[in-house]
Amino acid sequence: MYVTLNPGKRKVVERVILWILILSSTIAILTTIGIVLSLLFESLRFFRAVPIGDFLFGLQWSPQTAIRSDQVGASGSFGAIPLLAGTALISFIAMSVAAPLGLFAAIYLAEYASKRMRSLVKPALEILAGIPTVVYGFLAALIVAPLLRGGGEQMGFEVSSESALAAGLVMGVMIIPIVSSLSDDIIRAVPQSLREGALGLGSTRAEMIKKVVLPAALPGIVSSMLLAASRAIGETMIVVMAAGLAANLTLNPLQAVTTVTVQIVTLLTGDQEFDSPKTLSAFALGLLLFCVTLILNVIALRVVKKFREQYD
Amino acid sequence: MTKPFFDPAQLKKRHRAERRFRLYGQLAIGLALTFLLLIFASLIPRGYGAFQQTEIKLDIVFDAGVIGDGGPQADYQKLARTALRKIFPTVSGRKQKRKLYQLISDGAGYQLNNLVKADAGVIGTTRSLWVLASDDVDMYAKGNVGKDLEEGDRILQDIQIDWIETLQKSGQMEARFNSRFFTLGDSREPELAGIFGAMTGSFFTLLVCFGLSFPLGVLAAIYLQEFARKGWFSDFIEININNLAAVPSIVFGLLGLAIFLNFLGLPRSAPLVGGIVLALMTLPTIIIASRAALKSVPPSIREAALALGASPMQGVFHHVLPSAMPGIMTGSIIGMAQALGESAPLLMIGMVAFIVDIPADFIDPATALPVQIFIWADSPERAFVEKTAAGILVLLAFLVVMNLSAILLRRKFERRW
Helix, strand or coil, X not given: CCCCCCHHHHHHHHHHHHHHHHHHHHHHHHHHHHHHHHXXXXXXXXXXXXXXXXXXXXXXXXXXXXXXXXXXXXXXXXXXXXXXXXXXXXXXXXXXXXXXXXXXXXXXXXXXXXXXXXXXXXXXXXXXXXXXXXXXXXXXXXXXXHHHHHHHHXXXXXXXXXXXXXXXXXXXXXXXXXXHHHHHHHHHHCCHHHHHHHHHCCCCHHHHHHHHHHHHHHHHHHHHHHHHHHHHHHXXXXXXXXXXXXXXXXXXXXXXXXXXXXXXXXXXXXXXXXXXXXXXXXXXXXXXXXXXXXXXHHHHHHHHHHHHHHHC | CCCCCCCHHHHHHHHHHHHHHHXXXXXXXXXXXXXXXXXXXXXXXXXXXXXXXXXXXXXXXXXXXXXXXXXXXXXXXXXXXXXXXXXXXXXXXXXXXXXHHCCECCHHHHHHHHHHHXXXXXXXXXXXXXXXXCHHHHXXXXXXXXXXXXXXXXXXXXXXXXXXXXXXXXXXXXXXXXXXXXXXXXXXXXXXXXXXXXXXXXXXXXXHHHHHHHHHHHXXXXXXXXXXXXXXXXXXXXXXXXXXXHCCHHHHHHHHHHHHHHHCCCCCCCHHHHHHHHHHHHHHHHHHHHHXXXXXXXXXXXXXXXXXXXXXXXXXXXXXXXXXXXXXXXXXXXXXXXXXXXXXXXXXXXXXXCCCCCCCCCCCCCCCHHHHHHHHHCCCXXXXXXXXXXXXXXXXXXXXXXXXXXXXHHHHHCCCC
């Protein structure tokens, strides 16, 4: 069956299969091109109506355009700053939950935990990342937010029912495993000789970790944080369900803020006319989101690669 | 050096710091695991209730004078109302009667209609049947809304609560297994809303997703792992794959909206488009997992095949790929589980519409499990909270099954070389 009498024919078949393989692997490139083109194309149409400077630096976001289509110049204002601020606020809250918890969990798992404990705890933590985001959204909107509101009222704070805090806290829990998993891998990749050197010089394990292992693993840890932050920035369902719609420019985590992803969803669900700046602005927001997360990812992947080359 | 090299006080301090440091780690893990437990602890009791539904036992007279010969337009609801009136003969006056009728769901009429449709012989007879109570009654019977509010702030008035209690005492009202939840599509009435429509939608979507991403992903992985020469082209593909894996899911939704709906004109809300978009999203996962699986097959397998005269393609497809299959399948199942839980891109391509009918093929308007959960979570009725949590339990059950099968597959077929 393996013997082919006609070697020329066999070569042709091999060639054809090889090209099929190559074509399949170009899908990834095509997808990237598709994303960039579709976002860019619609965004350019948007920037024809709204100057790019107004979009990037405007302080007012109210995409509701004129009620009658013949009203000229009554278009809403498309300043993205309140959305970026809201996204940053919620992501910051999420990171202040996930960064310490994830990092300490990773340190413990990599340096202290027994093999058995590791094999139980690590998958358990990863369940957190496997739970669909819509579930976290439900928890944030219907359980955490009312709790915060009730708690805040008792302490005399005015807490919005769509507070940034509720969405941020829940999102933080979701991204714990992103920090812990990658940090754990990186910490374990630090060569054993460094540890033995530190212990041999009389340091305690904590000192060894703090003064030798962590500095050595720092690039990897930073990139795990960047990846987690990029995930938080792009996260959609939690904020759609638990954060607000009103674009408030505030740093108060007890108030409602809105995010880039929330606005994309609200602008594009329901009826849409494809020529209004209102709909097109969603693509400009998408482009912004894509660029920010891409930069974070590229930096993170670069740093990890450098780190691995250093020790491998 | 005057300072002693070894200072016991100093050492004690250092050991305390060591213990503290260790404790932080334990606390972090403990907290994270507590969150995990809390998530399940808060979902299960909330969702469990939706698997049961309050029903009322009525002696229904299928009166030909009311429903005629049993056409679909007949007033079946009236049969249930009459039967309910017989239990409470003292109720009189329009207002009171209306309040009494509010106890039964509009679904009761459909229920009776279906019964007649299945067997016209019931017309003229009297049957003792369990019919659906309304969602407000259901919430009260389950204790989700209490009596402690002022009467004016409650949906159910005191007199209705009295009726409910009478029915409960006489055994004519009880919570029964809610099979509708697993067999019906969505509805505006919480007591009639089911998850089957969304499950079917998810099934079609995942089928498309798997049908595209699995072959493409495996073929791409074979090329990158087995045939690609190291160079700018393979580097470029690799960078693309790694970046795609980290692109926010909503951006894939924008891609689907701009290219598949607006440019190619594919139908909105269709599982076909949803599946394509999710396939592009899961492709990186499958490629990365497949490459790892192919990489773990030792070179001796390839060399043996080549030495016996197999062509490079034969070597890979007949020998390396089968050995790597368990790993590839595991990665693919995990990718599918991710796709099943994904909702943001589906919102963008219109799979968020209110759809009552069960989708029958790939281009019927449909929604998906997580999107259904999102729709219910947004609904104002109290009874939908329970449905939402129950929907989440169903979704999580599917995910657990998929992930467990991935783990078992790996355990059973994984070979150590």
